[in-house]
Amino acid sequence: MIPAQFDYVRASSVDEAVAALAEHGDEAKVMAGGQSLIPLLRLRLSYPEVVVDVGRVAEMAGVREDGAHLVIGAMTTHHEVIHNELIRRHCGLIAEATETVADPAVRHRGTFGGALAHADPAGDLPAVALALDAEMVIAGSGGRRTVPAEEFFLDYLQTAVQPDEVLVEVRVPKLGEGWGYRYEKFHRVAQSWAIVGVAAAVRRSNGTIAEARVGLTNMGSTPVRASGVEEALNGASLERIGEAADRAAEGTSAPSDLNGKADYREHLARVLTRRAVTAAAGS
């Protein structure tokens, strides 16, 4: 199918993108890689009057270090994320989860920022950003603001990014010495979305778990932290992982759909959390 007509604006800077959005308000839509937006335009589930293409905004691309943080430009493609040395070294969980996203051709175009701004509850990267305590840098007419991941994902396909704003970059605290990680994704066929996914980062010290962070994919309308699991793992020995993982579905509101009912997802969350934490604590 063919998208409905729209005016195309190619922004060459964040300021230009913000100005275009301020001018057109609700009628405009940002386009990054287009790998979620173009399918929606084609099906006419989305029909903006103006599309603001940020694909060539240089200041939104690339990965750099800033002290204890990595700063990942919103336009960094999934393919670049997987192959980026800094990400692999300091935030390997992001690269590992990104390898499970879609397929190679989609990963050549789709972007890290686009996946976060799109905020699909089945998307793999929101739960990772949440587990890593990432911060989103958002630009609007009034300047820039930084929003922590736990305040960024508001609802199904809804984030703190307002219609006249652009997600510019993502600041992720580096995982230092002693941290291990694992993304466990359950899906039935190749190239498909997670039925449930679990992102775990674990810091070991003296044979016990000093600290654990666990984010869940597709266990509600937004990604959620498995705070019961994190609490139970705090200072726990490795033998207690199974018991802690049993709390994975606490406080979640998993959807029921053709892939499975809520209780099935709750079961998956417990099993995948046990696997992810065990692997993260071992690596």
Added chain:
Amino acid sequence: MVRIQITVDGQRHEDEVEGRLLLVHYLRDRLGKVGTPVGCDTSNCGSCTVRMDGQSVKSCSVLAVQADGSEITTVEGLATGEWHPVQTAFKECHALQCGYCTPGMIMASIDLLEENPSPSEDEIRHGLEGNLCRCTGYQNIVKAVQYAAAQGGAQ
């Protein structure tokens, strides 16, 4: 209308296009490059795969305006007098039946082999996960990629 300049299979084109024009429709309807088919409405099937600046993309999921300034290779641009080794491999291994998925499979296979010249069977299956075939059961497609790799890969 937006003015774009695209090089397709070695030939430079300049055109005025609507923002909403998909790259695959630009290739097929404007340039007559009908070797690149459209197989789905959901960006899943990969039959429309072409290479854009050396990377595989689904041309149904790229706007022609996004491809402005880029270099596109379609299945029609592969043979230079002789068939491309991956085309030969698909023929030798009987890696097609109806042929609908084949252009996309070949473009994705070339991409895979450039990144990984001697992939394992598992790596081939994962590398082609964005391309669906409704006929072959994939066995011979995997064999064709292995054959091409053994003959020296994507080159």
